[in-house]
Amino acid sequence: MAIAIDAMPDPERLRVLASRSGTAPQELDLRDPAVDERIRELYSPPRPHWVRMNMIGSLNGRVTGSDGTSDSLSNRADRRILSVIRRMSDAIVVGAETVRNERHLSTKPTWLCVVTASGNLTGHRISEADAAESVLVCCPPDARGEVERTMPGAQIQALEPQGGRIALEEVIAALRERDLHQIVVEGGNRLISQFLDEGRLNEICLTQAPVFAPNEATSLPGSVAGTKFERELLLEDSAEFIYQRLVTTL
Numbered sequence: 001m002a003i004a005i006d007a008m009p010d011p012e013r014l015r016v017l018a019s020r021s022g023t024a025p026q027e028l029d030l031r032d033p034a035v036d037e038r039i040r041e042l043y044s045p046p047r048p049h050w051v052r053m054n055m056i057g058s059l060n061g062r063v064t065g066s067d068g069t070s071d072s073l074s075n076r077a078d079r080r081i082l083s084v085i086r087r088m089s090d091a092i093v094v095g096a097e098t099v100r101n102e103r104h105l106s107t108k109p110t111w112l113c114v115v116t117a118s119g120n121l122t123g124h125r126i127s128e129a130d131a132a133e134s135v136l137v138c139c140p141p142d143a144r145g146e147v148e149r150t151m152p153g154a155q156i157q158a159l160e161p162q163g164g165r166i167a168l169e170e171v172i173a174a175l176r177e178r179d180l181h182q183i184v185v186e187g188g189n190r191l192i193s194q195f196l197d198e199g200r201l202n203e204i205c206l207t208q209a210p211v212f213a214p215n216e217a218t219s220l221p222g223s224v225a226g227t228k229f230e231r232e233l234l235l236e237d238s239a240e241f242i243y244q245r246l247v248t249t250l
């Protein structure tokens, strides 16, 4: 059962431990609503066209905790950073399993782009009105009916699959055609592995929760590309969650 954000641990402070831009170590008071602006500066993308990942993992690299979602790994500081990154983004991209399993509600005004081969999005919790305003589903032409059945209202971009998969290049092009250039990919494992293998991520935002998760939970994404990322920012909150922002020179 999903954990309400109000019931999540609520750290009071966020410390900047290291920053490549030379920001001096500092402590931010998360009780102050104005801190959102400081978080925004710390996570500001350097270019108008930018693709980043944002995920949370446990000490053993799992992406879901005891409730079977990332809610039981997360805390309110993590969700606050996620929400600032979302507000800086034009589109959030997720694999279909994430929207079936996670507690995604409306992400308005940021678009939610769901990638699916089957078109079956049963399990999501997005209302028809919100889907109509802010969800774009990328699916093969023959999955259109299944998307209409399982997520009524959502806008659909039909893309011809290659070997059963939609090419990420076409997903990104479909977003750019809609003037959506700042992109955050929020999971899950299978979708992000493709982004990593194809070298399509400029940045990784990764929270580490100070807990172990069940062995059988899904892991953080893997990649055969071996891309080296350089640490831009290292934060720690007062509940000892670690936040890394890493970039490539792509």
Ligand SMILES: NC(=O)c1ccc[n+]([C@@H]2O[C@H](COP(=O)([O-])OP(=O)(O)OC[C@H]3O[C@@H](n4cnc5c(N)ncnc54)[C@H](OP(=O)(O)O)[C@@H]3O)[C@@H](O)[C@H]2O)c1
Residues within 6 Å of the ligand: 054, 055, 056, 057, 062, 063, 064, 068, 069, 070, 094, 095, 096, 097, 098, 099, 101, 102, 115, 116, 117, 118, 119, 120, 164, 165, 166, 167, 168, 186, 187, 188, 189, 190, 191, 192, 194, 218
């Ligand atoms: N900790 C975190 O930050 C975090 C964030 C997000 C998700 N999660 C967790 O991660 C898990 C989901 O990860 P996952 O790896 O199982 O699934 P996923 O990557 O979210 O979704 C996989 C599904 O996406 C669709 N898909 C992916 N690439 C595609 C392509 N190129 N073309 C067409 N369709 C494509 C397929 O959908 P169809 O099956 O519909 O064809 C595929 O089965 C969930 O347990 C979720 O709770 C954790």
